[in-house]
Amino acid sequence: MAEHPAYPVGLRLAGRRVVVLGGGQVAQRRLPALVAAGADIRLVSPEATPSVEAMADAGEITWEQRPYAEGDLADAWYALIATSDTAANDAASAEGERHRVWCVRSDDADRATAWTPATGHSEGVTVAVLTTEARHRDPRHTAAIRDAVVEGLRDGTLVAPHRRTRTPGVALVGGGPGDPDLITVRGRRLLAEADVVIADRLGPRDLLAELPPHVEVIDAAKIPYGRFMAQEAINNALIEHAKQGKAVVRLKGGDPFVFGRGMEEAQALAEAGIACTVVPGISSTISVPGAAGIPVTHRGVAHEFTVVSGHVAPDDERSLVDWPSLAKLTGTLVILMGVDKIGKIAGTLIAHGKSPDTPVALVQEGTTAAQRRVDATLATVAEVAVAEEVRPPAVIVVGEVVAVGPHGTA
Template structure:
């Protein structure tokens, strides 16, 4: 038997009797998948790990609290033998053979009639890896292959085309702060399957170079506006391409709903009857400070953080921020899109009670190879920004947390 490879097959165990002998670590690892498969599971073991016991308490398995006895595998479709008693394992294996029950043995795979593959899952696909050569089985090798395949499916580097008709629509994907490795797994997978990508300049640009040649990449900043406002033109482009039956990804920097006008795009698509999937992204408001060694909260220093848009000055009638109240907060203030307004912002905060010596850090091009950090105080930040030629995009962190991290200025 050992000279022949195992025949791979998927067992449909829903509602069918499965017997697990032994309640230790092997059972603890294997039981969740059997539960997920809907199997009717009986565990036979005098003892069990706390996690296995919790499964029994929750009613997910039936626990018979005693050692294995001949006849325990009766009416079973599948058995997992994983006790610490070699004699019991051998006896149970023999019973499985008599009753033609497919049986996995944790202590001696050569005496088993079935092997458990290294498995992983990715959006409706189960990847199962078995070593074909019984004499050279290496569970670490099969697990490594499993991990490589699953990771490739999840991050989009391993793309298998769908041969059934896809439903056209738009995915609004938050690309994260800039580093291509910080996009979500789902976002990267949708990006890899797109026909059209409409990208912001703040999205992770390196990901666009990985797209197949047939994918149409549109720079949102270069969409002809004509009589439309910029956002309206982007909305129309999304609708137009989706109505052509294409899979469209709107790739945005950070998170679509954090100063990203994502809801405006979702509303426009809904009005046009276009299905839309929203994929959250890592907001630069927390990730960029983190990349620069700044925690937005820290025990004993800041119990809150507030994120505010600085794209309009505090004295601009269009501003919706309550700057006098923000000045009274004791936590961290994170300002996005505020580089060219930081002088007026600092002046307003100081005027309403913030100490001029409050630390300020500006992190430009955060999480990318061009990242740099510039430190100042509210009193000096306007001059420092001019002298250091700090340019957008930059995240501004105001508060004592600036002096907490390992990268803080001396």
């Protein structure tokens, strides 16, 4: 087998069973692409990273919390074998061979029956690069070819591979609202040059699959109301890796400074004498409503919009929001992190003069393939949010702009 090159092919996995063994970093990097392909994914692993666990909680994958067992690959079309148990990997590979299931192995590519190429996407085109000989099997070289082709497609030049300048330090990169195409060109370039990426779950996770294997990906696990990595630990990780001379990217959802705690990280880096670059991102506060057909301002309807955090309720002593004043505004109110507090928020706004009939829209997973919009009014939004099982992340828009456009309630 080693004498022959791999035969490239594109697998159409929509609705077909894919088995992933192991819930660690390899699975975390590969699962988003399998989810995007529409595969029926079954994860078998005693443990999982917080981001992989979040995929299971969201219903994107089915997680069987146990070690591999004989028969797990029986009905699979494709398998990713990525456990830390070599014996289990060997047994799963043997089972795959018996059942004619194409298997990728993260621990031993030479014993795998399939390889995962370095992939990139541009304008509806997927670029996949595979090495043909073992002596050329250098992930950095493969990723560089992939990057050159993708960049060439994006700017129309199809330039040859070139050496990138690697700059130690930290870049706080706003990744945008979720769609990987909505990260800035500069943000994508810095991501491609990184040695270490510390990523939030709300960032554009599909971009992680494009990173070459040598890049260390650290899951900051900023999962709403789930397991989390303390901010101090994130700061320390940024400083530690930067002091090792590495190019570090802190990949955040939306914009680093819009409820992203980016300034806390920038201050910690400054105190440690670490160079820091801030790359603004498209904020979900305007992009998510826009993607759902809602303008945050509209001529004759709203001349201003206000963005607030709803992570603490109006009656919570920690709240810094002047809710009574917001109730008197005639413009648009955009609320982030407020799904589970929307009942108290709506009640407070109504109590201070806002009409109960004011239109409200909840946009979940905005700009991603899972985006959905749920409409209500201030009087009904608490009940509707529960009935429709709206989950974070979701952007809540309050105001007459919700009724503007083809999807409005008016």
